[in-house]
Amino acid sequence: MGAYVVRRLLQAIPTVFGVALLTFLLFNAFGPDPVRTALGNHATAEAIANLRHQWGLDQSLPLQFVDFLRQIVTFDYGRSYVTGDDLGTQLKSGALVSLSVTVPPFVFGAIVNVSIALFITRHRDGIVDRAARALFIGAMSVSALVYVLALQYLLAFKLDWFPINGYESGWAAVKYLALPWLIQLLLLMGPDIRLYRTLFLADIDADWVRTARSKGAGEGRVLFRHVLPNAWIPIITQNVTTIPFLILGSFLMERFFSIPGIGNLTIDALSRGDLPVLKAVTVLGALALVLFNLVNDLLYAVADPRVRLS
Amino acid sequence: MKPIRRVLCCLSLALAAAGAAGADEPTVLTMPRYAQFDTLDPVQTFSALSDQLLQSVYSTLLNYAYLERPYKMEPGLLASMPTLSADRLTLTFKLRAGVRFTDNPCFPGGKGRVVTSDDVLYSIKRFADGRLNDKTWWAMKDAVQGLDAYHAATLKAAPGVDLTGSDVAGLRKVDATTFTIRLTHDNPLFLYALAMTATSIVPSEAVRFYKDRFGLNPVGTGPFHAEKELDRKGVIRLLKNPDYYGVYPSVGEPGDAARGLLKDAGKRLPLVDVLELPLIEENQPAALKFLRGEIDWRFLDRANFAKLIRRAPDGSFAVADEYAGRFGISYTTAPGIVYVALNMKDPILGGNKALRQALAAAIDVQAEIDVLLNGRGRKLDSIVPYEMPGNERDTGAPPHRKDLALAKKLMADAGYPGGAGLPPLTMSFYLADSDTRNMFDLLRAQFAAIGVQLNGSFQDVPAFLKATGAGNFQLAYYDWTADYPDAEDFYQLLYSRNVTPGPNMGAYANAAYDRAYEASRLMADGPARYAYFKTMNALIEDDAPLIGVFDPLRFGIFQKWVGNFKRNPLAIENNYLRIDPVAKRKGMQ
Numbered sequence: 001m002g003a004y005v006v007r008r009l010l011q012a013i014p015t016v017f018g019v020a021l022l023t024f025l026l027f028n029a030f031g032p033d034p035v036r037t038a039l040g041n042h043a044t045a046e047a048i049a050n051l052r053h054q055w056g057l058d059q060s061l062p063l064q065f066v067d068f069l070r071q072i073v074t075f076d077y078g079r080s081y082v083t084g085d086d087l088g089t090q091l092k093s094g095a096l097v098s099l100s101v102t103v104p105p106f107v108f109g110a111i112v113n114v115s116i117a118l119f120i121t122r123h124r125d126g127i128v129d130r131a132a133r134a135l136f137i138g139a140m141s142v143s144a145l146v147y148v149l150a151l152q153y154l155l156a157f158k159l160d161w162f163p164i165n166g167y168e169s170g171w172a173a174v175k176y177l178a179l180p181w182l183i184q185l186l187l188l189m190g191p192d193i194r195l196y197r198t199l200f201l202a203d204i205d206a207d208w209v210r211t212a213r214s215k216g217a218g219e220g221r222v223l224f225r226h227v228l229p230n231a232w233i234p235i236i237t238q239n240v241t242t243i244p245f246l247i248l249g250s251f252l253m254e255r256f257f258s259i260p261g262i263g264n265l266t267i268d269a270l271s272r273g274d275l276p277v278l279k280a281v282t283v284l285g286a287l288a289l290v291l292f293n294l295v296n297d298l299l300y301a302v303a304d305p306r307v308r309l310s
Numbered sequence: 311m312k313p314i315r316r317v318l319c320c321l322s323l324a325l326a327a328a329g330a331a332g333a334d335e336p337t338v339l340t341m342p343r344y345a346q347f348d349t350l351d352p353v354q355t356f357s358a359l360s361d362q363l364l365q366s367v368y369s370t371l372l373n374y375a376y377l378e379r380p381y382k383m384e385p386g387l388l389a390s391m392p393t394l395s396a397d398r399l400t401l402t403f404k405l406r407a408g409v410r411f412t413d414n415p416c417f418p419g420g421k422g423r424v425v426t427s428d429d430v431l432y433s434i435k436r437f438a439d440g441r442l443n444d445k446t447w448w449a450m451k452d453a454v455q456g457l458d459a460y461h462a463a464t465l466k467a468a469p470g471v472d473l474t475g476s477d478v479a480g481l482r483k484v485d486a487t488t489f490t491i492r493l494t495h496d497n498p499l500f501l502y503a504l505a506m507t508a509t510s511i512v513p514s515e516a517v518r519f520y521k522d523r524f525g526l527n528p529v530g531t532g533p534f535h536a537e538k539e540l541d542r543k544g545v546i547r548l549l550k551n552p553d554y555y556g557v558y559p560s561v562g563e564p565g566d567a568a569r570g571l572l573k574d575a576g577k578r579l580p581l582v583d584v585l586e587l588p589l590i591e592e593n594q595p596a597a598l599k600f601l602r603g604e605i606d607w608r609f610l611d612r613a614n615f616a617k618l619i620r621r622a623p624d625g626s627f628a629v630a631d632e633y634a635g636r637f638g639i640s641y642t643t644a645p646g647i648v649y650v651a652l653n654m655k656d657p658i659l660g661g662n663k664a665l666r667q668a669l670a671a672a673i674d675v676q677a678e679i680d681v682l683l684n685g686r687g688r689k690l691d692s693i694v695p696y697e698m699p700g701n702e703r704d705t706g707a708p709p710h711r712k713d714l715a716l717a718k719k720l721m722a723d724a725g726y727p728g729g730a731g732l733p734p735l736t737m738s739f740y741l742a743d744s745d746t747r748n749m750f751d752l753l754r755a756q757f758a759a760i761g762v763q764l765n766g767s768f769q770d771v772p773a774f775l776k777a778t779g780a781g782n783f784q785l786a787y788y789d790w791t792a793d794y795p796d797a798e799d800f801y802q803l804l805y806s807r808n809v810t811p812g813p814n815m816g817a818y819a820n821a822a823y824d825r826a827y828e829a830s831r832l833m834a835d836g837p838a839r840y841a842y843f844k845t846m847n848a849l850i851e852d853d854a855p856l857i858g859v860f861d862p863l864r865f866g867i868f869q870k871w872v873g874n875f876k877r878n879p880l881a882i883e884n885n886y887l888r889i890d891p892v893a894k895r896k897g898m899q
Contacts, residue, residue, distance in 0.1 A: 050469065082772055083348070083542065084522055149594055157598040164602065165595040166588065167544065256592050260543040268346075271742065272773035 001301075005294070012290045019286040020072055024065050027275050034081055034275050055081070068279070072287075077280035082272045087280050090265060095284075097167075098261035101177060101253055102246035105184035110239050113189060117196030118223050124201065132193070140190035147183050148256050155179060165257045180253040195238065199231040206230075232303035240296040244288035336583035337889045339872075340606050342590040342599070345741060346542045348772035349525030352510040353437050356445035356779075358791055358879075359771055361507050363540075365882040366548055366585060368510035368530035371403065371430065372501060374795075374880040377562030377571055381645065381795040381880050383505055387425065387531065387555075389487075398496040405430070405487040409555050412535035414527075416519035422553075425511060425531055427489040431481045433511045434491075435474040440465035444811035445779060446508040448802070449793065453500050455480030455492045474514070498832060502794030531555070533580040533885045546587040550580055558874070558886060571874055574888060581874070581888040593743060600867070603898040606889065607868035607875060612745050615684045618867060625685075629867070636897070641865040642877045643697045646791035647690065647800065649859040650737070650753075651816045656784050658733065665732075666854035668720035669785075672760045673753070673858040674712040682748055686863040692847045693800045695861045700797030705840040707847035710859075717760045729761020736765045737785040740774035749787065753858075781810040781817060788815075789862070791879050797835075801827050801846055804855055818855035871897055 035051045052058045056067060071077050077087035120132045156162045162179035203209060204227060212226045251263035262281070269277035347360045352368060355361075365373075373386040385391055387409060392401045411422035437443055438450060438461045450457060456479035464473055480492040493500060503509060516529035526540045533556060534548035560575040574581060590596040593611040600608050610618065619639065620630045629637050650673070654660040679687040691707035694700050718728070726732040737753065739746045750766040757764045764785075769777065778786050790813075792799045802808055805827050806819035823846055830842035850856060866883065868875045873888035 054469070082776060084525075152594065153598065157602065164598045164604070165590060256595060258588060258590050258595065260541070264543065268770060268773075271769045272776070274773075 001298075005298070008294050008297070012294070015290055016072070016283075016287060017069075020069060020283060021065070023279055023282045023286075024068050027279050028064060028068075029061065031275065032273070034273070071280075072283055078276050080269075080274050080277055082269075082274045087276055090277075091262065091280055091284065094260065094262035094265045097259060098250070098254070098263055099246060100173060101180055101259055101261055102184065102250055104177070105181045105188065106239070106242065106246055108181075109185050109188040109192065110235075112185070113192040114196055114228075114235065116189070117193045117200060118228065120193065120197050121200040121204065121227070122219055122223060124197075124204070136190040136194055139186070140194075144183075144187055144252055147186060148252055151179065151183055151186075152256060155182075167257070167259045176257065176259070180250070180257050180259070184250065184253065192238075196231070196235065199234055200227050203227045203230050229303070233300055236299045236303055237296060240292050240299060241289075243292045243295075244285055335891065337581075337891050338584040338586050339582040339884060339887055339889055340586040340588070340604065341884060342596045342605055342608055343546070343587050344596070344609070344743075345591060345771045346589060348775060350528045350540065351442070351525040352433075352508050352512065353439070353443040353446070354525060356508070357771055357775055358789070362882050362884070363546070363587070364507040364510055364528070365532065366534045366884055367528040367532040367536060368507065368512070369409075369532050370505050370507065370510050372505040374505060374878070375559060375561070376878055376881045376883075376886050377559050377566050377876060379563050383501060386505070387430075387511055392501070399493045401491045401493065401500070402484075403430070403489050403491070405489075406555055407487060409531050410553050411513050411516075411529055411531055412551050412553070414516065414529045414535075416513070416516040416527075416529055422529075423513075425513075426486045427483040428486075429511050429513060430489055431478075431483060432474050432514050433509065434481060435460060435476075435478060436512065436517070437509050438464070438478075439473070441467070441469060443508070446506060446793075448808050448812045449503040449506055449508070450500075451807075452495075453493060453497055453503070454478070455494055457481070496832070498834070499794070499796060499798060502796065502799075506793050534585050543589055545589070548585040548587070550583045554579055556580075556885070566876070569876075571876055574874060580885055585884055591743070593745070600869075603869060603894070605869075606872050606887070606894075607866050607883070610865045610867055611743070612682060612684060612748065615686070615865070619684070619865075621685060627686075627863075627865075636870055637867050638870060638872075638875065639865060639867050640875050640877045641686075641863050642879070643688070643695060644791060644862055644864040644879050645695055645698060645795050646789065646862065646864075646879060647693060647695060647859055648687070648787075648789045648862050649693070649856045651778075651783075651786045651788050652855055652857065653781060653783055653785070653816050654819070654855055655781055655817045658735070659784060662724050663853060664720045664724035665726065666857070667852075668717045668724055668760060669757065669762065670710070670854040670857040671713045671717035671720060672756050672762070674756055675710075675858050675860050676712075677756075678749065678752060678858070679860055682745070682752060683862070686865060688861045688863075690859045690861050691851075692843070693803065693850060693856060693859055694797045694843070695792075695800075697861075698792075698795060698797055699835040700840060700843050702847070704835075705843040705847060707844070708851040710851065712756075714759060721760050721762075726761070729763070732762060734763040734765050735784055736767050737787055738767045738769060738774060738777060738783045739787045740769060740771050740789075742768035742770070746787075753787075778815045779811045781815060783815075786815070795880070797843065798831055801830070801843065804846075804850065816855050818853065820849055820853060823849045823853075869894070869897060 035048055035055065035057060056064065075088060077091065079086055120129050123129050152164065156164045156179055163176050167173060167176050200223070209222055209226050212222050251267050253259060254261040254264040265277060266281050269281070343359065345359055347363060348357060349355050350360060350363055352364055369387045371387050372383045375382045375384050387405055389404045389406045392403045394401055405425060405427065409425045411417070411425060413420055413422045417423055438447065438457050440447065440461050441464055447461065452458060460473070460476060460478045463476065467473055482490045484490060510530060513529055516527065517524050520527045523539065528536055533551055533554045535551050536548055540546050556579040558574040558577045558579055558581070560572065562571055566572055590599070593613065596605065596608055597611070597614045599605045618630055618633055618637065619627050621627055627639065627641060629639055652659050652666055659666055675689040679685060679689060688696050690696065690702060691710050692702040692705060694702065721727060721729060737750065739750060746768065754764040777783055790803065803813050804818045804823060805814055806824050808814040809817045826842040826845040830839050833839040864877050864879055866875060866877045871890040871893035873890065874886050875883060877883065
């Protein structure tokens with residue numbers, strides 16, 4: 001296992017290098033000139049030269065790329081072109097806030113949604129199953145924005161169960177995050193439960209399940225001991241590959257609930273054309289994807305004894 | 311004592327204790343920020359959003375009276391209005407005695423010190439530093455002896471080199487609280503520059519201590535001060551400056567006393583302990599928090615305006631009957647205009663007057679006002695607000711109205727009959743909220759009627775200011791609030807020497823316009839000046855560098871527990887407001 005992890009980490013180096021190269025080329029070689037963008041078409045040559053020097057863009061492309069690699073290794077992404085803020089500090093605090101917005105509903109959602117999907121599978125083709133399918137298809141048809149607007153109005157304003165919006169750091173954040181968590185949980189329910197139900201139904205009449213039933217196993221035991229373990233691999237894949245996107249936050253929640261996460265930071269950077277922020281977020285996303293793909297593979301071995309990591 | 315009485319007695323004691331505790335609680339005034347500010351370095355910013363904050367933490371030598379109309383300047387950091395020499399070139403200023411910068415780690419021992427003439431001269435030189443200030447330098451350009459040479463020297467200096475120790479002939483310290491400014495020519499507009507937040511007085515210690523974080527760590531003499539570095543994205547909490555020199559005004563407009571606006575006359579400002587400014591970028595949460603009483607006052611978006619406000623048959627506005635006991639409103643014709651700026655350096659628009667005229671003829675400003683702004687505005691034929699001297703009634707201006715037939719003919723004249731061959735045009739907006747997108751949809755439909763395809767570029771305030779300040783736009787939806795109450799502040803928007811990064815962001819250049827502007831600039835209001843304005847109005851109508859101009863009404867809606875509320879776009883209301891904590895507690899229950 002240890003050797004496998006080391007090998008996979010070593011294999012990740014060229015992948016990250018490729019991502020870095022691609023990101024660098026996209027932003028630095030093919031994108032618009034950030035200095036021109038900042039100073040406009042009427043700027044003097046001197047002003048352009050000064051800013052180019054200040055941003056290190058007067059160096060050759062290979063040297064700029066080396067500097068970009070240094071930034072990736074040291075996690076020092078310099079400063080925003082627009083606000084001048086230190087990106088390391090912003091990304092660190094923003095990522096932590098974003099994770100506090102997205103991780104709890106993700107974890108809780110996984111447990112709840114698997115449980116509900118098992119329950120529906122047990123009552124497959126019955127009234128519960130049909131009603132749930134209709135409900136979840138209906139729920140999936142509604143835009144996420146409608147959930148935010150409606151639940152913020154109903155649960156926070158009308159019923160006063162939650163603060164309308166705001167954020168405080170530390171444990172005080174929980175009261176502000178509760179409603180965004182609930183909304184995300186509801187948003188995850190439809191697609192996740194339908195997927196899990198499909199996975200469970202694929203095995204519900206498999207030979208080993210029929211054998212278990214013929215040996216007198218009850219439906220609950222059949223589902224938990226014989227159906228669920230076989231669905232672990234796609235469930236793990238579905239969940240673990242989602243984690244990198246959790247770090248990137250939920251723009252909608254952050255915007256409507258005034259939560260200072262990385263989702264808002266990214267959208268702001270997009271609208272401002274703030275290249276250092278966009279480059280940093282792109283690379284961080286890629287790094288997280290590589291890392292969690294490895295975690296995914298390790299979990300396969302835990303979930304399925306037939307999988308051997310060698 | 312019977313048990314029930316004992317319980318009641320205990321309860322009343324507890325309530326009394328709670329009440330007493332409540333009396334000691336700090337009074338908090340909460341007002342949402344609708345977008346992020348860019349910086350609070352006075353010389354580096356030029357947006358209404360930053361202005362609002364700057365006025366709360368810094369002081370200028372002069373400022374505008376809160377209640378009086380027409381807008382009137384009064385001493386800020388000065389003990390009295392400056393005196394002018396017989397040759398009308400030397401202004402002598404006397405500072406208020408004993409005004410202190412707020413306590414801050416940038417000072418020895420963290421203790422703020424007294425403001426002196428040196429601080430004022432330092433701040434003016436910093437204002438003139440071309441490396442820092444490319445946005446508002448126009449306000450003092452050609453005005454002070456030696457200052458333009460100083461400005462030129464800063465442009466040649468290496469970044470970070472401090473030249474504020476250099477001598478500037480027109481800036482002289484007389485003693486610790488007296489100084490003079492020598493003008494290059496008789497200039498009645500000069501004092502207005504000293505009321506702009508860009509000329510706020512800053513201590514050199516803070517600039518040196520915070521370096522590139524100075525824009526987030528304001529240190530001033532204003533009614534409030536920041537306890538820690540400000541967070542652009544979070545809640546800004548400013549605390550009362552107990553040493554603030556300002557007092558609530560004793561003079562107002564007729565009717566202000568009856569409206570209860572003079573009850574606090576002569577009281578030390580500010581009247582609240584904490585000013586809380588959370589960032590709420592979406593309208594729904596801001597509106598819900600206001601209805602809940604968690605926000606004390608706010609501007610109004612379209613949807614909530616329709617819900618909360620009714621329009622009387624005489625055209626005036628009032629709170630809708632359903633909310634009449636809970637909220638109050640105040641509105642004013644702004645010293646400002648909203649318009650679409652066209653970039654004259656743009657290869658498609660710049661060289662094609664017929665195309666610009668076609669766009670102007672296609673815009674239905676009245677529809678914007680009626681449909682999207684609930685009637686909150688007045689279409690303008692000139693670029694001067696309707697209530698300001700030098701407006702279209704005084705000067706005359708070619709009447710502008712939507713004319714689709716003319717617009718289509720002009721499109722053909724421009725070489726794009728029915729829009730054929732014209733690439734899509736892009737309009738930049740400084741917000742991305744639903745009201746802004748609705749405005750874009752309306753403009754897109756109006757342009758589509760003559761075959762022009764319009765794209766929207768929705769930015770935030772810092773990005774928009776950076777892009778337009780750099781001339782990186784094709785069309786920009788802009789909102790200009792006057793820096794001072796003089797029509798010149800609007801006509802200078804098209805003066806060729808004020809091109810970007812100055813306020814002429816569309817880089818309009820017309821020699822005839824410049825001549826009329828220069829001739830009228832320093833004249834007193836009257837027929838002679840207005841004749842030049844009329845000339846400029848005709849050129850603007852013909853060249854169409856600004857189109858779709860209207861004069862917006864500025865609204866504020868406030869809770870009943872907020873006192874002294876009167877909209878004043880030139881003097882931020884937060885510095886004067888009072889909160890009734892008991893009524894607020896009750897109202898929020």
